[in-house]
Amino acid sequence: MAFRSLLNDPFLLRVVLLALGVILGALAFFLRWRKLQRIRAAMAESHAVAEAQEETAASSGSASTALVPKASLPIQLRFETIADRPSIAMDLLRVLLILLAFLVAIAWVLVILPQGSVDRIALSLQPRDMPPPPQEKIALLYLGDEVKDKEFHIRGVVQNISVEPIERLDATVRLYGLDGALLETALVRMDFEMVAPNATAQFHLTYPNYSAQFGSYSVDFKLRQGDPVPYKDMREARARS
Secondary structure (H helix, E strand, C coil): CHHHHHHHCHHHHHHHHHHHHHHHHHHHHHHHHHHHHHHHHHHHHHHHHHHHHHHHHHHHCCHHHHCHHHHHHHHHHHHHHHHCCCCHHHHHHHHHHHHHHHHHHHHHHHHHCCHHHHHHHHHHHCCCCCCCCCCCCEEEEEEEEEEECCEEEEEEEEEECCCCCEECEEEEEEEECCCCCEEEEEEEECCCCEECCCCEEEEEEEECCCCCCCCEEEEEEEECCCCECCEEECHHHHHHC
16 A cells, blocks of 8 residues: 555655665765775785785895885785675675666656656557457446435446447446445446347446445446456546537
8 A cells, every 4th residue: 555655655655765765875985985995905905915025025134025015016905905805695685786786777757757658658569469448338427426315325326338239237336435445346237138239228326324434435347147247438538519
């Protein structure tokens, strides 16, 4: 529920993505700073070893031995750097950070883009051989409610927009509480067992002892044997006409 509300709020989604980007950037900076500190420590240790060897050679009076540490200093530094390489876990963490940063960047671009551009991108990514969406067979022309004599009434009108008659069409009405939780599900029959092409049918739900416990409701349709019936919501077009 919280994730769905986050997706529905573009401003909050931008804030979350920005915070995630800042956290990833800070973590990447910390890993880089730690790596540099370890390299500097290895270099300092190598120089300290070289200086100690030079002092030892100088005190012993051997000129040929005093020249060896200077020539071997790069080898010593390379040895310390290789020995101080990060573990496999650190490498995996860096790869994970790169992937997360890439995903955050993509999500930020999708949030900034207009909805039309996002829809076109989603459409272009769909497989070409996907089956077409189911064709609507009925149109929802009217859906309304009223409270009368402590009864909650929901009425609806549908029209058969297919070329074949529809038999045993039922409406499934879901009633939700004020907090959005599903409270009741009712199966309501149409006033006609068969709806001919271009003909209309009505359904009427009466809920007794109503005490304002419903905050919203939704309606979908199915056949008596259980197959869902896709529908087209024509209420706005009907109201404009």
